[in-house]
Amino acid sequence: MISSAVKTVDLRVDRGGREVLHGLTFEVPRGEIVGLLGPSGCGKTTLIRAVVGVQIVKSGDVTVLGLPAGGADLRRLVGYATQTPAVYSDLTVLENLRYFGSVLGAPRDDADRVIEEVGLAKERDQVVATLSGGQLSRASLAAALLGTPELLVLDEPTVGLDPVLRQELWELFHELADRGVTLMISSHVMDEAARCGRLLLMREGVILADDTPGALRAHTGTDDLEEAFLRLIAEREEARA
C-alpha cells in the first residue's frame, strides 16, 4: 500500500510562455480531503491538470497512487471534475452519465447512484442545456464520481451552490474519504477550508503552506483561516525583504 495519493517533486509548468508553477513539492496522504486554496490565477487549475495528467509539464515529477500521473493504469482510478462543467449540453443528465459510465466500464446502474448522490434525481431526464448553473456543475461532478475512483480531483465543485446543497456535498466528500478515497478539492472561498483535513495554500504559483487547519491556526495565532492566509503572505514578504 502506497501511503501518498499524490506526490509532486519540484513541479514546474509553463503556460502562455511564462512559468506559472515554480517548483512545487508536496504530498497528499491517502484517504485525506485536501483543500487547494488560493486566489483566482494562482495556479490551482494548472496544478490540478498536472495531477490528472492533461497538462504538459516543464520539469519535475508528479506521482499519483504510486504511478506517473496520466498513465493508462490510472484512468479508471482518478475521477476529475473540471471547473467549467464538462458534460454534453445536448444530452440529458442520465444520457451523459450512462456514456461516461460505459467509458469507465462502470455498471449500468452506476449513473442512477451518482445522480442520487449529487441530488439531481428530479432532473435525471432533463437536457443539460436547460439546467441551472449549480445543477450543471453537479452533473459534471456526478461524472467524476462514476466507477470506483481512488482519487477524486475536483476543481471548485461547490461554486454557486446553495448552503444546504453545499453542506450535503461536503457530507458526501467526508463519506468518500471515510471509505479510503482521497479528495483534492480546489476552492477560492476560505470558509470551505475548515472542512478539509489538510490545506495547501497557494499564491502566485508557489505553495505558502501545507498543513492541517489546526496547525495553521496555531502557527499564525488566529482562528480565522482567511486571516491566517494573510499573515502567511505577510510573513513571506518579510522574509523576502
Place this chain on the structure above:
Amino acid sequence: MKLSITLATSRRILAQLRHDHRTVGLLIGVPTLLMILLRYVIDNPDAFDRWAPMLLGVFPFIVMFIVTSVGTLRERTGGTLERLMTTPLGKLDLLLGYALAFGLLALVQVGVVTAVSVTWLGLDLAGSIWSLVLVAVLDALLGMALGLFASAFARTEFQAVQFMPAFVLPQALLCGLVVPREQMASWLEWISAVLPLSYAVEAMLELSRGDEFTSTLARDLAVIIGCVIVSLMLGAATLRRRTA
C-alpha cells in the same frame, strides 16, 4: 481501443443528434432539395443522369465535413474531450465512434437523396445503385475524417466553418465537376490527382456510364478508403492527452 467504448461513443453521438431534430432535418433535407433544384434547373434528363451521381458524391462529403469539424471542436472547447482524455477511452474509440455514427447518418442521407432521385426525379443510373450508395457513404466518411483533422486547426466555431471553403471548394473546383480533369492545364491536373474528391467524382462518373465494376472504379474506391484511413490517423495525431 475497446469495442464497448467505441459503440458507447457512437450511441452517444447518435443520441445527441436525436435531440437535435433541426440538424438532422437539414442534413437530410438540404441535399434532397438541392437535387430537386438541379433536376429542374438542368431540365434535361440526359444531363441530369450525368450530374446527379457526381453531386451525390460531393454533397455528403461537404455536409459531413462541416458537421464533424464543428462537432469535434465543441468537444475540444467544451471540456468533454479533456475529461475523456483522463478516462480509459482510446483515441481510436473516439474517432471510430464518430465514423460509425456519422457513417450511419450518411447512409440515411444518401438513401433518401438516392430514393428521391431515382423515383421522382427519374434518374437513370447505368451502374448498380448499391455501388452508388457505397461510394457516397465512403465520400461521407472521407468528409468526416478530413473534418476531424481540420478541427484541430480551428480555435473557434467561426474558424471551423471557414475551413469548409478552404478544404472543400478547391477540391470541388478541381475534381472534374466543373471542367473535366483532362481538359485542365497540366499543373492543375497534377494537383487534382492528389486530391481525394477527384477520385470520388471519378468513381461516380464510372457508375453513371455503365454497370461494370471497372478497374478504374476499384482503384478509385481503394484511393478513397486509403484517404479515409490516413485522415483518421492524422486526426488521431491531433488528439492529445496532454495540452499546454
